[in-house]
Amino acid sequence: MITLSESGVIEDIEQCNSLDNIQGLEFYSGILTPSMVNAHTHLELSHLGGVVPQQCGFSKFAQSISASRGIFSEQQTLNAMAFYDAKMWSEGIGVVGDISNGLSSFATKQCSKIKYHTFLELFGLKNCDRSRLDNLCEVATDLSLSNSLTVHSTYSLNCIDFDAVVQNECDGILSIHFMESEGELKLYDGRGELHSWYLECGMQIDFDKYSSPVDRVISTIPSSRRVLFIHNTMITESDIMSLKVHFGDNLTFVLCPRSNVHITGHKPPFELFLDSGCRIALGTDSMASNSSLSLIEELKLIESVPLATQLKWATEYGAEALGVGARYGRIEVGKRCGLVLLEGVDLRAMKLTSNTTSRRII
Ligand SMILES: [Zn+2]
Numbered sequence: 001m002i003t004l005s006e007s008g009v010i011e012d013i014e015q016c017n018s019l020d021n022i023q024g025l026e027f028y029s030g031i032l033t034p035s036m037v038n039a040h041t042h043l044e045l046s047h048l049g050g051v052v053p054q055q056c057g058f059s060k061f062a063q064s065i066s067a068s069r070g071i072f073s074e075q076q077t078l079n080a081m082a083f084y085d086a087k088m089w090s091e092g093i094g095v096v097g098d099i100s101n102g103l104s105s106f107a108t109k110q111c112s113k114i115k116y117h118t119f120l121e122l123f124g125l126k127n128c129d130r131s132r133l134d135n136l137c138e139v140a141t142d143l144s145l146s147n148s149l150t151v152h153s154t155y156s157l158n159c160i161d162f163d164a165v166v167q168n169e170c171d172g173i174l175s176i177h178f179m180e181s182e183g184e185l186k187l188y189d190g191r192g193e194l195h196s197w198y199l200e201c202g203m204q205i206d207f208d209k210y211s212s213p214v215d216r217v218i219s220t221i222p223s224s225r226r227v228l229f230i231h232n233t234m235i236t237e238s239d240i241m242s243l244k245v246h247f248g249d250n251l252t253f254v255l256c257p258r259s260n261v262h263i264t265g266h267k268p269p270f271e272l273f274l275d276s277g278c279r280i281a282l283g284t285d286s287m288a289s290n291s292s293l294s295l296i297e298e299l300k301l302i303e304s305v306p307l308a309t310q311l312k313w314a315t316e317y318g319a320e321a322l323g324v325g326a327r328y329g330r331i332e333v334g335k336r337c338g339l340v341l342l343e344g345v346d347l348r349a350m351k352l353t354s355n356t357t358s359r360r361i362i
Contacts, residue, residue: 001025002032002331002339008362009336028341028361033311034331035094035338036295036358037318039254040175040230040283043098043116044105047072047080048288054262058181059193061263065288074104081108084293089113091294092340092358095319095328097175097228097254097283099150103139110143117322118145119175123152125203128161148172154213155184155194158206159220166221173226173323175254179213179239180231181264188212214239218246226250228321230283233260233268240276252279252321255313257301259285270302274309281318296342296358307350338362 001019003012019025045065052064085108088096095115098105101123109116120136122128133149140147151157151165153176166174179185186192188208198205210216221227223246232253243251255268273280284293291297299310319329328337339362344355 004339004362007336008338010331010333013331013333026361029343031311031342031345031347032331032361033092033340033342033358034315034335035328035340035360036092036314037095037097037281037322037328038088038093038284038293038295039097039228039252039281039318039321040256040285041096041098041293042100042286042288043081043085043096043108044077044100044102045286045288046084046293047077048286049080049291052288055265056263057193058183058263059197061289063197068288077104078108080287081105084287085109085112085114088293090360091296092338092360093293093295094338095322095324097318097322099175100136100140103136106140106143106145109145115324115328116145117173117324118147119150119173120147121150121152121175122161122165123156124161125156125158125198125205128157130161130164148174150174151176153177153180153184154207154216155187155205158204162207162216163220166217166225171224171226173228173321174221175228175230176217178217178229178232179234180260182234184213185234188216212239214242218242221247223247223250226252226321226323228252228254228281230254231256231260231268232273233264233266235269235272237272237276240272240278244276244278249279252281252317254281254283254318254321255302256283256285256290256298258291258298259283259289261301262289262291267301270305274305279317279321280313281321282313294358296352296356300352300354300356303351307345307352310352 001016098116099119099121120133122133183192183194187194257267282298295314316329319325
């Protein structure tokens with residue numbers, strides 16, 4: 001039995017043998033969790049559901065996103081953001097790590113019940129406009145939106161721009177799209193689909209002096225920076241260990257399996273992460289590469305991982321990664337973490353079923 005204050009702070013947790021005659025008691029059947037954490041999405045792309053064809057490959061996906069800019073009205077994008085913000089909340093997501101390239105999502109996030117951390121993301125091999133991003137950080141801070149400046153990935157910025165962000169003395173969290181596709185790895189060998197696309201567009205790169213994305217981040221990002229590595233679809237066991245040795249507890253791997261399946265058809269190597277002892281969190285990525293922003297649907301795709309571990313990935317570890325573990329992530333006395341009910345779970349086998357859903361209680 002969980003006792004809550006008027007404002008939702010957990011005051012007591014106890015096991016009761018007799019629940020009769022307790023005033024104000026609400027009984028639920030299923031699994032109770034704290035608010036879940038969607039550690040990676042792009043709220044500003046919420047209007048792009050169904051726009052990008054499935055399994056078109058990574059370069060085509062990136063090109064489709066660029067081509068779609070400007071064909072939707074401002075009101076359409078605002079409506080889509082409001083819809084998915086409300087839906088995430090009602091389905092039990094209370095904390096979100098959100099990538100922004102502009103300020104279109106700021107008003108939605110300001111009014112939201114969800115606790116957002118906004119990652120203002122720098123990218124561009126040709127026209128990288130750092131001062132625009134610095135201004136966006138200032139605007140977000142003025143609006144009291146938690147934020148930090150980050151780099152998009154290890155393939156979309158040349159050295160001077162990448163290093164200036166990751167070697168900044170500030171302690172803001174970095175969120176980096178990482179080892180998502182084979183093309184990203186081959187780029188460092190001067191081959192593959194990304195390399196061909198860059199050649200076609202006349203884009204020059206200067207970071208192929210590093211042997212791989214892992215070599216680049218370990219060589220340039222100080223071990224004191226907290227980093228979320230997003231996707232990790234192509235990562236190997238030795239890559240995971242190298243990053244763990246360098247970053248220690250500042251390291252989080254964020255997995256977005258449905259997005260990976262949507263774009264490339266591959267899932268991240270869950271078993272490697274399970275054995276690694278590293279902090280793992282989950283994200284949905286954006287509506288451009290997913291059919292919803294539901295974390296329960298992500299969990300259904302990682303059935304090889306025990307349910308108790310899945311739920312830690314979806315709650316506690318995401319909250320730690322985004323620096324909000326003091327309030328969120330665990331059902332504990334003193335926390336105001338929200339309460340979410342999972343229904344339709346096979347409680348004997350302790351597995352989610354295709355009918356499992358989540359809904360917010362508090
Ligand atoms: Zn993303």
